[in-house]
Amino acid sequence: MPLEGFVADVGAGEGAAALGIALLCERPVLAIELIAERAARISASAERFGIESLEAVAGDAFDTDLSGAAGLYMNSPFFSKEVPAFMDKLARECRPGTRLFAVNAIVSDLARDPRLRPVPAEGLRYCTAAFELA
Numbered sequence: 636m637p638l639e640g641f642v643a644d645v646g647a648g649e650g651a652a653a654l655g656i657a658l659l660c661e662r663p664v665l666a667i668e669l670i671a672e673r674a675a676r677i678s679a680s681a682e683r684f685g686i687e688s689l690e691a692v693a694g695d696a697f698d699t700d701l702s703g704a705a706g707l708y709m710n711s712p713f714f715s716k717e718v719p720a721f722m723d724k725l726a727r728e729c730r731p732g733t734r735l736f737a738v739n740a741i742v743s744d745l746a747r748d749p750r751l752r753p754v755p756a757e758g759l760r761y762c763t764a765a766f767e768l769a
């Protein structure tokens with residue numbers, strides 16, 4: 636993973652994972668959520684728990700600048716058919732070595748992408764597979 640950078644939760648829902656990651660990880664966490672009400676709930680939770688390292692934004696992850704990301708957490712935010720276009724964006728924008736942490740259906744979508752190589756995920760919380768961008 637790049638030495639500098641934030642961790643993004645791509646499609647953060649109501650923030651269950653993003654809040655946990657922010658508590659466990661020393662890096663800034665950016666929660667990106669398409670549905671504004673959900674993003675607002677994440678901000679409210681972060682404030683309630685005093686988690687200053689977590690920023691929630693309401694918006695489309697496809698339109699969000701991810702060039703500063705060191706890692707991205709993805710709990711299947713997209714349909715499989717959308718994943719190649721998102722990978723095109725990451726390949727254009729993100730640094731080599733950027734890590735993708737994945738859980739649920741998106742794991743098999745990412746495993747098929749030739750621009751990613753699998754890296755060990757044993758012992759990691761919140762994800763079952765991890766990949767590194769070439």
Ligand SMILES: C[S@@+](CC[C@H](N)C(=O)[O-])C[C@H]1O[C@@H](n2cnc3c(N)ncnc32)[C@H](O)[C@@H]1O
Pocket residue numbers: 644645646647648649650651652653667668669670673694695696697709710711712713
């Ligand atoms: C399965 S939930 C993930 C919840 C959260 N990451 C977690 O693990 O607790 C997927 C979320 O992705 C959001 N989403 C779908 N497409 C998106 C997009 N293009 N940009 C940002 N969020 C998106 C949905 O609104 C939904 O809340």
